[in-house]
Amino acid sequence: MWNWIQRFSSPKHFYSMSVPLIKWFAIAALVIGLYGLYLGLFVAPTDYKQGDSYRIIFIHVPAAWLAMFIYMVMAVSAGIGIIWRIRLADMVAAASAPIGASFTFLALVTGSLWGKPMWGTYWIWDARLTSMLILLFLYLGYMALQSAIDDQRSADKASGLLAIVGAVNIPIIHYSVEWWNTLHQGASVAKFDAPSIHIDMLIPLLLMAVAFKLFYATMVLVRTRNESLYRDRNRRWVREIVEKL
Amino acid sequence: MLKAFYHLLIRDLRLALRNRHELANPLIFFILVVTLFPLAVMPTPEALQTMAPGVIWVSALLAVLLSLDRIFKQDYEDGSLDQLMLSPNPLVILVLAKVLAHWLLTGLPLVIIAPLLGLFMSLSAEAVEVLVYSLLLGTPVLSLVGAIGVSLTVSVNHGGVLLSLIILPLYIPILIFGANAVDVASSGLPVTGQLLFLSAVLALALSLAPLASSVALRITASR
Amino acid sequence: MLKAFYHLLIRDLRLALRNRHELANPLIFFILVVTLFPLAVMPTPEALQTMAPGVIWVSALLAVLLSLDRIFKQDYEDGSLDQLMLSPNPLVILVLAKVLAHWLLTGLPLVIIAPLLGLFMSLSAEAVEVLVYSLLLGTPVLSLVGAIGVSLTVSVNHGGVLLSLIILPLYIPILIFGANAVDVASSGLPVTGQLLFLSAVLALALSLAPLASSVALRITASR
Amino acid sequence: MSVLPMLEAQSLECVRDDRLLFNGLSFSVAESEVLQIEGSNGCGKTSLLRIICGLRLAEAGQVLWHGEKIQASREDYYASMVYIGHLPCIKAELTVLENVRALLDTRSLAVTDAIIETALAKVGLATYEDVPGKALSSGQRRRILLAFVELSQAKLWILDEPLTALDVQGVALMESMIIEHRAAGGSVIFTTHHGMQLDCNMRSIQLGRQIKES
Amino acid sequence: MSVLPMLEAQSLECVRDDRLLFNGLSFSVAESEVLQIEGSNGCGKTSLLRIICGLRLAEAGQVLWHGEKIQASREDYYASMVYIGHLPCIKAELTVLENVRALLDTRSLAVTDAIIETALAKVGLATYEDVPGKALSSGQRRRILLAFVELSQAKLWILDEPLTALDVQGVALMESMIIEHRAAGGSVIFTTHHGMQLDCNMRSIQLGRQIKES
Numbered sequence A: 001m002w003n004w005i006q007r008f009s010s011p012k013h014f015y016s017m018s019v020p021l022i023k024w025f026a027i028a029a030l031v032i033g034l035y036g037l038y039l040g041l042f043v044a045p046t047d048y049k050q051g052d053s054y055r056i057i058f059i060h061v062p063a064a065w066l067a068m069f070i071y072m073v074m075a076v077s078a079g080i081g082i083i084w085r086i087r088l089a090d091m092v093a094a095a096s097a098p099i100g101a102s103f104t105f106l107a108l109v110t111g112s113l114w115g116k117p118m119w120g121t122y123w124i125w126d127a128r129l130t131s132m133l134i135l136l137f138l139y140l141g142y143m144a145l146q147s148a149i150d151d152q153r154s155a156d157k158a159s160g161l162l163a164i165v166g167a168v169n170i171p172i173i174h175y176s177v178e179w180w181n182t183l184h185q186g187a188s189v190a191k192f193d194a195p196s197i198h199i200d201m202l203i204p205l206l207l208m209a210v211a212f213k214l215f216y217a218t219m220v221l222v223r224t225r226n227e228s229l230y231r232d233r234n235r236r237w238v239r240e241i242v243e244k245l
Numbered sequence B, C: 001m002l003k004a005f006y007h008l009l010i011r012d013l014r015l016a017l018r019n020r021h022e023l024a025n026p027l028i029f030f031i032l033v034v035t036l037f038p039l040a041v042m043p044t045p046e047a048l049q050t051m052a053p054g055v056i057w058v059s060a061l062l063a064v065l066l067s068l069d070r071i072f073k074q075d076y077e078d079g080s081l082d083q084l085m086l087s088p089n090p091l092v093i094l095v096l097a098k099v100l101a102h103w104l105l106t107g108l109p110l111v112i113i114a115p116l117l118g119l120f121m122s123l124s125a126e127a128v129e130v131l132v133y134s135l136l137l138g139t140p141v142l143s144l145v146g147a148i149g150v151s152l153t154v155s156v157n158h159g160g161v162l163l164s165l166i167i168l169p170l171y172i173p174i175l176i177f178g179a180n181a182v183d184v185a186s187s188g189l190p191v192t193g194q195l196l197f198l199s200a201v202l203a204l205a206l207s208l209a210p211l212a213s214s215v216a217l218r219i220t221a222s223r
Numbered sequence D, E: 001m002s003v004l005p006m007l008e009a010q011s012l013e014c015v016r017d018d019r020l021l022f023n024g025l026s027f028s029v030a031e032s033e034v035l036q037i038e039g040s041n042g043c044g045k046t047s048l049l050r051i052i053c054g055l056r057l058a059e060a061g062q063v064l065w066h067g068e069k070i071q072a073s074r075e076d077y078y079a080s081m082v083y084i085g086h087l088p089c090i091k092a093e094l095t096v097l098e099n100v101r102a103l104l105d106t107r108s109l110a111v112t113d114a115i116i117e118t119a120l121a122k123v124g125l126a127t128y129e130d131v132p133g134k135a136l137s138s139g140q141r142r143r144i145l146l147a148f149v150e151l152s153q154a155k156l157w158i159l160d161e162p163l164t165a166l167d168v169q170g171v172a173l174m175e176s177m178i179i180e181h182r183a184a185g186g187s188v189i190f191t192t193h194h195g196m197q198l199d200c201n202m203r204s205i206q207l208g209r210q211i212k213e214s
């Protein structure tokens, strides 16, 4: 069993095995994403209160969900990398961080853009917004640490440890920020009032969420492949690939 | 093992006591930053009172953050950290000693001086009391979590600001609960919830942070 | 002489560009500290708006303060400062180059990002404009005066907080005028007075600080 | 157990920055043995010593202490070895005596001031007990380390360039210390570029043979 | 002017931490002269060299460059001398080539990459031009300084323990560099504890005679 995991998780094996996965994930992401967008932009009814501006929800919410999802993936694979010393897991974690940061950023930007028509301001110090901002900093911290340490093995383990510590903290952060908000009288001016979701909106929303996850899967595989090529640049299997080119 | 803990603690305290300026410094930084705000914001007395808990807590947090380097950085640079890692004693114990020394040298003085600053910023007596409690529970967590950050960045050149990037997000819950407790207390409401939360976090940090920190040291100090 | 200035400037910029994390860091620290306040103080939107100029200015000041070490400390520790002092070129020129590099790497990014933070803290458009001007005039002074402080403490172990003790009092006038300008602008009044004052201080600092700093270096770097 | 060598390195490999420094390096050190690691600048002596200490992880291979991996028997191993690297480990604020004491404390050795003073006198720092570390010349700093090694009660000394900055008497002192230690059954692994005259049996390993440098 | 010695030290006195290291120390260095400062650890060699460089002020006495106080003729003096101390002056982030260039820039020397590369090859760092400073071993760091000295075009070399961390070839290189420099009319003041074999006339000053050490 152990040997099997070892072999299966070797970068070399992963490199050759991931090609079909990438292809199928990419195609699925594209198809589902396009269909979801179509439903979201053309089929879903116009909101009686917000007009068409609400349609940004089909980007905003999947991006926000994905951002949190990716952090979990990153922390878990960093943990696997540290505990069982599986290099592939470290690579997955390292490859996930920039994607996660991008989606966090996307959620923040789409949220702000949406906030302007909704609340009349781009930003309020609301619990959800704040914890999203903190999530962005957690990602940035991971990436900064990863790039600041020269020795690749130390960089992986150190930033992996940070990801885990961050994961332990996320519930605490979430709880404290949430709680802070309930005591937060001032912000009630701009209440976070979610539109009651109509089924015609819910379906495209869920489709977009699935498409986003598939897109992440595609990206993380591609990035992990690149990582593994780069990190094993001196090993024979990479040299052989390069020679074939 | 207890001896090793004690010796290292004494060594670190002595090192700091030798540089008297260093001893007073987190404190002075704390006071200076607290005074910067009224200068910059020029608030009305009531506004000042509303700001006070937050400002005091943020300043305390920054004072601790700035002095975190003390925990391991110097030791890394002059090679003493190698010797600590080659000690037959468990590294966790040594890390704990260093963290305790750090807290005694930064956190504790802040706790002691805080009432004075609270009075300056016209906090009520109850609020001042809660301020002291919240700092007493919160600053050790700052030192403990900070130690993880320092261990992770110890081999990084100019790691100072990288450290704050890593650490500040982790500090935010403490900040929110600490400042909030004082705020709530100054409106005369009970704050057991907040203080319990802070105690829980302290217990968690106390049990996990030294371990995480010593693992981090073994990873990063390899050169 | 101009060449020496240029080469040193390039060297310092390159050193920072090599550490990408370092480049972004004063900026991130700035943003983080600015965000700490709303979290700690929990202000109403109006209160936030009143606080904003002060908070942004204090955070900028702290970000600069924290990165001051960059100017000479590293060079002192690895011996490069000796080589600079043994340069046939006037030390003042070299100091100026290092200060300029420091400003380009810390002050300027702060100036550029400040409007965004202003929006986060719901400042008005005019206030944001004045914020940018005040930072543009003020941050170079912070770097220049900071250089004096670093030169004086370069040989001190753990000088970080000693440095803030020396420097912060000198920073206070800048802070008051800078924050006040933004504050005044957000109530729609003219701010030429404040900006003129800042320009005058900048001119003064530009002409005196490099000299003071190079004298200080000759004194303290003797080992 | 007695057939096992004290310290054994098994097919160690070290790669730094894409440069293979050594691989398949195996050797062992028994009691009363002195081993010199030789090689030109940058061939990996320091890296090797740090791997042996467990401060660095080798890319492949392992180091055994009495047959057990050092990572698994840290307490045991570290109680019987002492390492001196390129860095002086001196605290600027502590006096010479306190510096030695701080170093000994990491090894949990209870030693009286008098004993430390004797050792300091031996290494030529007799009048310097109360001088703070920052007021020492580079050679004096290194001499503190000699006193530390002398008092460490360690069986295995791992010394990276112990002669750095030492003057002629300092070098002679180091030599006699090694010889005495060996006579008392101790072992030494060391590197140096400046010929050490040791009147005792000594093995040496040449690093960097396999690496071509232009 | 021609009768004046190039560099002259007049009754220098140095006190550190209440210890008188030397006083009334006078000597001069002419062109094509090699001067070794000898003495045991802590006798004040480094302090003396730093005084000569003008990095430290002597308690009494003065240093003259072509008859003028060095503090008064800094530009002149510093254009014709180069100093290497105990510290490596290496920037971790810069490559080897950039490190040499940064050092040369402080002396406002315009040197092409090709020339620097030749010098690097000479000091044994041929394949290391693009390696960052932090990835160097201690000996490789010191070798960068050798390249710097070689390219500095300075008349007077002031070298504090230039052999630190150098391997055997490194030492030989340093020796030949000094001999060549002297043959070209240059002067050298240096300290070392590790016997340097110089096949040329050489004066030496013994420091620390007057200080009793127990």
Ligand code: HEM
Binding pocket: A057, A060, A061, A064, A065, A107, A108, A109, A110, A111, A112, A114, A115, A116, A118, A122, A128, A129, A130, A132, A133, A192, A193, A194, A195
């Ligand atoms: C920068 C500003 C914003 C940020 C950072 C942000 C962040 C988030 C996050 C993290 C979620 C996922 C919450 C969860 O599933 O637990 C979310 C969901 C959502 N956001 Fe935003 N948001 C922002 C602005 C807005 C605005 C202006 C609106 C419109 C009023 C909005 C409407 C929604 C809705 C409807 C959801 C889905 C609700 C749910 O799943 O419960 N967001 N947002």
Ligand SMILES: Nc1ncnc2c1ncn2[C@@H]1O[C@H](COP(=O)(O)OP(=O)(O)OP(=O)(O)O)[C@@H](O)[C@H]1O
Binding pocket: C223, D134, D135, D136, D137, D138, D139, D140, D165, D167, E016, E017, E019, E021, E039, E040, E041, E042, E043, E044, E045, E046, E047, E048
């Ligand atoms: N920073 C300092 N402050 C006070 N005293 C010092 C300082 N540095 C050195 N000393 C003292 O000055 C004396 C001479 O030091 P110096 O570094 O000049 O010696 P050195 O001859 O270069 O020795 P070494 O051969 O060990 O390099 C020493 O005895 C030391 O105690």
Ligand SMILES: Nc1ncnc2c1ncn2[C@@H]1O[C@H](COP(=O)(O)OP(=O)(O)OP(=O)(O)O)[C@@H](O)[C@H]1O
Binding pocket: A150, B223, D016, D017, D019, D021, D039, D040, D041, D042, D043, D044, D045, D046, D047, D048, E134, E135, E136, E137, E138, E139, E140, E165, E167
């Ligand atoms: N921090 C580092 N990161 C990457 N590579 C390094 C690092 N330190 C050293 N190296 C490389 O590893 C090689 C061996 O370094 P090491 O310090 O082990 O050499 P050494 O044999 O001790 O040399 P010296 O005699 O100069 O002390 C060198 O070629 C160097 O380029």
Ligand SMILES: [Mg+2]
Binding pocket: D045, D046, D047, D086, D160, E137, E138, E139
């Ligand atoms: Mg070495």
Ligand SMILES: [Mg+2]
Binding pocket: D137, D138, D139, E045, E046, E047, E086, E160
């Ligand atoms: Mg010396």
